Amino acid sequence: MGKENSKVVVLAFWASPYAMRTKIALREKGVEFEVQEEDLWNKSELLLKSNPVHKKVPVLIHNDTPISESLIQVQYIDETWTDAASFLPTDPQSRATARFWADFADKTISFEGGKKIWGNKKGEEQEKGKKEFLESLKVLEAELGDKSYFGGETFGYVDITLVPFYSWFYALEKCGDFSVEAECPKIVAWGKRCVERNSVAATLPESEKVYQQVLKLRQIFGVE
Numbered sequence: 001m002g003k004e005n006s007k008v009v010v011l012a013f014w015a016s017p018y019a020m021r022t023k024i025a026l027r028e029k030g031v032e033f034e035v036q037e038e039d040l041w042n043k044s045e046l047l048l049k050s051n052p053v054h055k056k057v058p059v060l061i062h063n064d065t066p067i068s069e070s071l072i073q074v075q076y077i078d079e080t081w082t083d084a085a086s087f088l089p090t091d092p093q094s095r096a097t098a099r100f101w102a103d104f105a106d107k108t109i110s111f112e113g114g115k116k117i118w119g120n121k122k123g124e125e126q127e128k129g130k131k132e133f134l135e136s137l138k139v140l141e142a143e144l145g146d147k148s149y150f151g152g153e154t155f156g157y158v159d160i161t162l163v164p165f166y167s168w169f170y171a172l173e174k175c176g177d178f179s180v181e182a183e184c185p186k187i188v189a190w191g192k193r194c195v196e197r198n199s200v201a202a203t204l205p206e207s208e209k210v211y212q213q214v215l216k217l218r219q220i221f222g223v224e
Helices: 017-028 045-050 070-080 092-108 111-118 124-144 157-176 185-195 207-220
Strands: 008-012 034-037 059-062 065-068
Touching: 008 017, 008 045, 017 070, 017 157, 045 059, 059 070, 065 070, 070 092, 070 157, 092 124, 092 157, 111 124, 111 157, 111 207, 124 157, 124 185, 157 185, 157 207
Parallel strands: 008 034
Antiparallel strands: 008 059, 059 065
């Protein structure tokens, strides 16, 4: 079966920034795909079968073959649909640099990192979470500098890795009583620039909807 006729399914949860990476990458490549929305408190048999190790979204299923872990999926999409521009630069050193910053963003701007803010009441633990989050964002902002995107003028791998968390900024700000834009104005300007792309605009949920989801999570985890 040719790639142009292949079936692509994404097992996802709408608010998952990791699933957003996969959807953005597919849209950047012009790939048609089906989304199977998962209930994370009642996971489907398909999800459990497709990702038996982690049992998490997203899972990319291409011609009945499941691929787990969002950054691995983004790399797979880049290597499989090669008609559109690559997410990575052509020369090895620049590719290595992009992979380093994507890895840094993945490890420091994360769901678990955000949970230190929204998952805690106001106090020492939340302040520690805010400090860690903003320090990491400032490191990324320094790397971004005055460039349009992390790769220069080209939207690419690092942008795809980080931009889904832009949709969570508002919820974190509301829960933590701070302003990302006041601390990292270039990151916020970059986020707004990314949302002008169809692939990102079609993927990222409204910030208020994410905030309402976070309020539900705070109730579930007993955070008042």
